[in-house]
Amino acid sequence: MTQTLNLTINGTTQTIALDDPRATLLDVLRERLGLTGTKKGCDRGQCGACTVLIDGRRMNACLALALSHDGAAVTTIEGLAEGDRLHPVQDAFLRHDGFQCGYCTPGQIMSAVALIAEAEAGLDPERVREGMSGNLCRCAAYAGITEAVLDATRTMTREDAA
Amino acid sequence: MADLMNVQAHVRLGSNAGQSMTRRDGVLKVTGRAPYAADRQPGGMLHAVTATAGIARGRVAHLDTAAALAHPGVVRVYTPANRPPLAEHPDTKIHGFAWRMEALQDDTVRYAGQPIALVVADTLEAATEGARLLNPRYEAEAPRIGLDGNTPYQPETVSIGRPPSLEAGDMDAARAGAARHLDTVVETAAQYHNALEPHAITAQWFGDRLEIDTPNQAIGLAKQSFATYLGIEPSQILIRSPFLGGGFGSKAILYGAQLLVVLAARDLDRPVKLALRRDQMFGPVGHRPATRQTLRLDLDEHGRIAALDHHTLAVASTFDDFIESASNASHSVYATTAMRTTHSAVRTDTGTPGPMRAPGEAPGSAALEVAIDEAAYALGMDPLAFRLLNYADTDPSTGMEFSSKALRECYERAADLFGWKDRPLEPRTMRQGRLLKGWGMGTAQFPCPMFQAAAHATLRADGSAVVETSAADMGQGAWTALAQIAADGLGIDIDRLEFRSGQSDLPDAGVAGGSGHTATAGTALFNAGADTVRQLADLATNDPASPLFGAGNAGVTARGGRLYRNDDESRSEAYEDILARAGLDLVRGEGKGAREGEAQRAMFSHGGVFAEVLVDPDLGQIRVNRLVGAFAVGRIVNPQLARSQLLGGMIWGVGFALHEEAIHDARTGRFTNNDLAGYHIPVNADIPMIEALTVHEDDPFVNALGIKGVGELGVTGTVGAIANAVWHATGVRPHRFPIHPESLI
Amino acid sequence: MNLFDYTRADTLGAAVGAEGALLAGGTNLLDLMKIGVATPSRLVDVTRLPLSQIEDHGGGLRIGAMVRNADLARHPQVLARFPAVAEALLSGASAQLRNAATTGGNVMQSTRCSYFMDPLSPCNRREPGTGCSAIGGETRNHAILGWTSGCIATHPSDLCVALAAFDAVVEIAGPAGTREVPMATFHPLPDANGVPPALAAGEVITHIRLPDPGGMARHARYVKLRERTSFAFAIVSAAAGIAVQDNRIVAARLALGGVAARPWRSTGAEAALLGQPPIETNFARAAELALQGAAPSGNNAAKIVLARRIAVRALTLAAAGTPDRMPALPASVFEGDDHG
Numbered sequence A: 001m002t003q004t005l006n007l008t009i010n011g012t013t014q015t016i017a018l019d020d021p022r023a024t025l026l027d028v029l030r031e032r033l034g035l036t037g038t039k040k041g042c043d044r045g046q047c048g049a050c051t052v053l054i055d056g057r058r059m060n061a062c063l064a065l066a067l068s069h070d071g072a073a074v075t076t077i078e079g080l081a082e083g084d085r086l087h088p089v090q091d092a093f094l095r096h097d098g099f100q101c102g103y104c105t106p107g108q109i110m111s112a113v114a115l116i117a118e119a120e121a122g123l124d125p126e127r128v129r130e131g132m133s134g135n136l137c138r139c140a141a142y143a144g145i146t147e148a149v150l151d152a153t154r155t156m157t158r159e160d161a162a
Numbered sequence B: 001m002a003d004l005m006n007v008q009a010h011v012r013l014g015s016n017a018g019q020s021m022t023r024r025d026g027v028l029k030v031t032g033r034a035p036y037a038a039d040r041q042p043g044g045m046l047h048a049v050t051a052t053a054g055i056a057r058g059r060v061a062h063l064d065t066a067a068a069l070a071h072p073g074v075v076r077v078y079t080p081a082n083r084p085p086l087a088e089h090p091d092t093k094i095h096g097f098a099w100r101m102e103a104l105q106d107d108t109v110r111y112a113g114q115p116i117a118l119v120v121a122d123t124l125e126a127a128t129e130g131a132r133l134l135n136p137r138y139e140a141e142a143p144r145i146g147l148d149g150n151t152p153y154q155p156e157t158v159s160i161g162r163p164p165s166l167e168a169g170d171m172d173a174a175r176a177g178a179a180r181h182l183d184t185v186v187e188t189a190a191q192y193h194n195a196l197e198p199h200a201i202t203a204q205w206f207g208d209r210l211e212i213d214t215p216n217q218a219i220g221l222a223k224q225s226f227a228t229y230l231g232i233e234p235s236q237i238l239i240r241s242p243f244l245g246g247g248f249g250s251k252a253i254l255y256g257a258q259l260l261v262v263l264a265a266r267d268l269d270r271p272v273k274l275a276l277r278r279d280q281m282f283g284p285v286g287h288r289p290a291t292r293q294t295l296r297l298d299l300d301e302h303g304r305i306a307a308l309d310h311h312t313l314a315v316a317s318t319f320d321d322f323i324e325s326a327s328n329a330s331h332s333v334y335a336t337t338a339m340r341t342t343h344s345a346v347r348t349d350t351g352t353p354g355p356m357r358a359p360g361e362a363p364g365s366a367a368l369e370v371a372i373d374e375a376a377y378a379l380g381m382d383p384l385a386f387r388l389l390n391y392a393d394t395d396p397s398t399g400m401e402f403s404s405k406a407l408r409e410c411y412e413r414a415a416d417l418f419g420w421k422d423r424p425l426e427p428r429t430m431r432q433g434r435l436l437k438g439w440g441m442g443t444a445q446f447p448c449p450m451f452q453a454a455a456h457a458t459l460r461a462d463g464s465a466v467v468e469t470s471a472a473d474m475g476q477g478a479w480t481a482l483a484q485i486a487a488d489g490l491g492i493d494i495d496r497l498e499f500r501s502g503q504s505d506l507p508d509a510g511v512a513g514g515s516g517h518t519a520t521a522g523t524a525l526f527n528a529g530a531d532t533v534r535q536l537a538d539l540a541t542n543d544p545a546s547p548l549f550g551a552g553n554a555g556v557t558a559r560g561g562r563l564y565r566n567d568d569e570s571r572s573e574a575y576e577d578i579l580a581r582a583g584l585d586l587v588r589g590e591g592k593g594a595r596e597g598e599a600q601r602a603m604f605s606h607g608g609v610f611a612e613v614l615v616d617p618d619l620g621q622i623r624v625n626r627l628v629g630a631f632a633v634g635r636i637v638n639p640q641l642a643r644s645q646l647l648g649g650m651i652w653g654v655g656f657a658l659h660e661e662a663i664h665d666a667r668t669g670r671f672t673n674n675d676l677a678g679y680h681i682p683v684n685a686d687i688p689m690i691e692a693l694t695v696h697e698d699d700p701f702v703n704a705l706g707i708k709g710v711g712e713l714g715v716t717g718t719v720g721a722i723a724n725a726v727w728h729a730t731g732v733r734p735h736r737f738p739i740h741p742e743s744l745i
Numbered sequence C: 001m002n003l004f005d006y007t008r009a010d011t012l013g014a015a016v017g018a019e020g021a022l023l024a025g026g027t028n029l030l031d032l033m034k035i036g037v038a039t040p041s042r043l044v045d046v047t048r049l050p051l052s053q054i055e056d057h058g059g060g061l062r063i064g065a066m067v068r069n070a071d072l073a074r075h076p077q078v079l080a081r082f083p084a085v086a087e088a089l090l091s092g093a094s095a096q097l098r099n100a101a102t103t104g105g106n107v108m109q110s111t112r113c114s115y116f117m118d119p120l121s122p123c124n125r126r127e128p129g130t131g132c133s134a135i136g137g138e139t140r141n142h143a144i145l146g147w148t149s150g151c152i153a154t155h156p157s158d159l160c161v162a163l164a165a166f167d168a169v170v171e172i173a174g175p176a177g178t179r180e181v182p183m184a185t186f187h188p189l190p191d192a193n194g195v196p197p198a199l200a201a202g203e204v205i206t207h208i209r210l211p212d213p214g215g216m217a218r219h220a221r222y223v224k225l226r227e228r229t230s231f232a233f234a235i236v237s238a239a240a241g242i243a244v245q246d247n248r249i250v251a252a253r254l255a256l257g258g259v260a261a262r263p264w265r266s267t268g269a270e271a272a273l274l275g276q277p278p279i280e281t282n283f284a285r286a287a288e289l290a291l292q293g294a295a296p297s298g299n300n301a302a303k304i305v306l307a308r309r310i311a312v313r314a315l316t317l318a319a320a321g322t323p324d325r326m327p328a329l330p331a332s333v334f335e336g337d338d339h340g
């Protein structure tokens, strides 16, 4: 039985005829909408590779039943850059080599965007590390990730002030 | 795909090799546009899911295929009863790098998690449920699990075709003359690679041509292997593997489900995709087996090592022969007058182990560094002083000189930065508030193998170039570092270089493993560039109209897209002009990368790693508070990438020391923690402060480019450093990895 | 995952008595469905129920069952009055999971016993009467208190430990009306054949109520021992509160996590502290009482020692006072005045 699902994805509202009630938001994005930037590393909330913003909050898309999020606004890695202009967090990850294989990277970046917006970690590296601990990186690019998040925090604070 | 890298999207921090440059594939990765195999969605694609065995030993007596097929969306269920034929049995070792695998050849179960059926459906959800509905019944036998699960035997080879034992010098004489000896036993747990990208494959047939998207660390070899098992020509197969979401050894080898997906795609005449679930990565795609290592150090009256004896008992599978070569890690690190290294193995009902980042070296180094630390303390010596006293100026296992070895400088730099000189000898003497603090060190060492690679370089009329080789980028940065080397070989600016890589219709770049990929593929690319430049120089120096006329092709240097006369730098000519006058659209060169002849020197990367740990004295929880390493790795192509690799390796050392441990229930043989919530790897919060320095090293022997490896080195040394720091903090000597909090209270 | 009917309850009336499994954040239920441990034929989505408020309740708080863990942990009144609750929450799972997980779901989450999570292993908790596979198996994470040969599993929640310590009450609406149960006894202990359900069919948790913490508001801590620094379940944990007047303890709270099928509140230990000076020897004696009757359920005897020590630690830290700002590494043993 097909059910209808409304999602605003990266600013565009879509009505999706969902072929299977079991579909997670992650599998809707990846397998139905071709938005494969969001990755699946464990499918069980244990790695963070699938992190997206749902109504502005970071969540694991693999444990989000799509139907339960009818009406939600979802931001994925595809929605961050403005054309060729990278989001400050993307740019910081690039410059600080905050990744190696790149598989955890979309999740790390989405998580970092949310972490900065949460404004609780600030420039305290220990808080950044703790706040980013829901995103495993098997390549172990943690040093670069932390540097990138701190750097992007600085950039974005400056931009906000300007 | 191959032209993905035309995006000139990196940030230049310098020029070409030796300089930091952000990854050329970086923009693709930070924008989510880098395509991994599971991101492929050819039209009409079906989803496949394997059903896996719930017993570790026995046979599958019944599968409810009717229930699976009745589930809406399920298209086909493959079992041994209907699996399409293969040209070669999956248990045939078609070459030295082939593992016996399960592709539904029969109903036997040889480990828990083994694939026993493949369900293909319209949606992932349907395929997943179809696999569950198969609800297998088994005839189970009691599994043999763990280091004591079976009678040990003597393997004929260890690792891949290496001798299981080595004896150098006269052990008996060395022992007889020794003043004291020390015995130690160290156990290491089974570990699983757990690349963050689950193994995946998308296969599609176009008539008799097959296209495969799958992450693979040895694309050329994989093409050969697929062809052999399928009974088709390698030329009929195209494998794309532009990005691996981590490999660490587990993506170097084919596994049965890949063959099944290819068969299903042909049988159903539709593209088929399969991605393993995380739990399904525990079994069929290799692991680092558990070891129990027994070391004996005999020391002379000055504290020098007279004899070193290292024995490893390693877990193996019942049906294949990869034996973790941990004892070999002791071959070349410390000077000794005599040594013996041996291995035995125990056959258990698990998937076959395989190479995992620093295979052999990581567990071997962990045990050796613990033993060395114990010896230093027994002698009342500073652990660094003890290591320096036993510094190996030649390789004790062969007597060969080292091609280069700046280990002393590594010790010095890292110890300095760390502040090692203030370390009290006695354990349990340092505190930070209520926490115990300890400092430990270890020596990092990893060999520098080379494999076989080929590359092409084509210089175009506009002075730009394209280079081609089927390299694999699993995060180490091949897209970037190899391009830097290639640009140097061609004498052009990297921005003018197009790099085609990551697919099987390009010249074979060999295996991305053993930390030898950059050296091997890099040499091939450099040589291809040099071959191109040579031809260009021939054209110019034989052309009376060229300012380079008469210089001879050895009399010119290539730089920045121009050839310069060596004897007169003011005379030069641009590549474009040389080609234009010769009326050529392009010049094409070829290159190979391999080590020539038998190695005459011992070739290793080295490093010194220093760790500070904090331990809660009441609760035993451990935190690696600081980790500092200095490494000598020959010529560094891209300092930023090299640092990332070294740091990554060191953090693997943290995981090895404190977290990673796959646990089987001994009664069923099933895992009790085959997921990322149960099988812990370090998280960001586990890594408060970490630094990797590199020391300068020119190595004229390792290869023409002087490149050693950086990928695996960081794991070695680090595990021991952490264990030794834990001892220094607590006075409790860890003899088992990972170190559990409760073992310290 | 089996096919199911998906429905959404927009009012409490629609949820109470509804047939099927309640879906809140889904971080536990969906996970169990993926591994074939939960196989509901109907899901009732309760995320839109109007139960997302945190209200003043006397000097305490009344928390709606749909309040997300992250929001609860950040709420100014939670930080002010129940800092140990915030600390417990922030030490659990990951930021992403806390954004999805609800208060009710956290309370109702299943054990992480690996045999419970393996549908091929017999399990009394999953299927009463089939036996307990954990006994004689890998029991490092299993119970040391309140277990029976029927089940030796622990409850994995961090939040519930802090809630139990601070006298939380679970408000339940059911087809037969409403009822209330103290958090400390909400999760049933196992009997010889399995574990009775905490809720009857059709019941819904609507709120969690926390009474006025009195003098313990600024003397409350949660401490969690885990294998890695973050994103790991507790090996053992403890929540403690202390109120002191004239160097005498006038109120004390202590609950242990990771040790039993429920958060292990120890009123005996609390009573023994009353009237005593807040010093370590007294805390040690209280911890001793809290662990009375503890026994290993397998190869986990070390947990008894660890639990005792973490109780002492939590009491000591609580006596010292809650830091003004939540520590960078919440509930970590590496946090505190002596780090960094």
Ligand SMILES: Cc1cc2nc3c(=O)[nH]c(=O)nc-3n(C[C@H](O)[C@H](O)[C@H](O)COP(=O)(O)OP(=O)(O)OC[C@H]3O[C@@H](n4cnc5c(N)ncnc54)[C@H](O)[C@@H]3O)c2cc1C
Residues within 6 Å of the ligand: A044, A045, A046, B677, C021, C022, C023, C024, C025, C026, C027, C028, C029, C030, C031, C046, C065, C066, C069, C091, C092, C093, C094, C097, C100, C101, C102, C103, C104, C105, C106, C107, C108, C109, C110, C156, C157, C158, C159, C199, C203, C204, C205, C206, C231, C232, C233, C234
């Ligand atoms: C990788 C991982 C790590 C984790 N680590 C931790 C940790 O360290 N500490 C910790 O405490 N927790 C941890 N958790 C567990 C997490 O906190 C729980 O999954 C979460 O709190 C459940 O909340 P939910 O809203 O998602 O519940 P759901 O998954 O939606 O529901 C869980 C159960 O509660 C029932 N339910 C939900 N709401 C109600 C209600 N109002 N009334 C009655 N029944 C209800 C559901 O029917 C279901 O049975 C972890 C989870 C994961 C996946």
Ligand code: SF4
Residues within 6 Å of the ligand: C111, C113, C114, C115, C116, C122, C123, C124, C125, C126, C131, C132, C133, C134, C135, C150, C151, C152, C153
């Ligand atoms: S301990 Fe409890 S949950 Fe675990 S297997 Fe036994 S009965 Fe099941």
Ligand code: FES
Residues within 6 Å of the ligand: A039, A040, A041, A042, A043, A044, A045, A046, A047, A048, A049, A050, A051, A060, A061, A062, A063
């Ligand atoms: S894929 Fe969602 S957390 Fe791992």
Ligand code: FES
Residues within 6 Å of the ligand: A098, A099, A100, A101, A102, A103, A104, A105, A136, A137, A138, A139, A140, A141, B196, B245, B246, B475
């Ligand atoms: S970059 Fe490979 S997992 Fe993080």
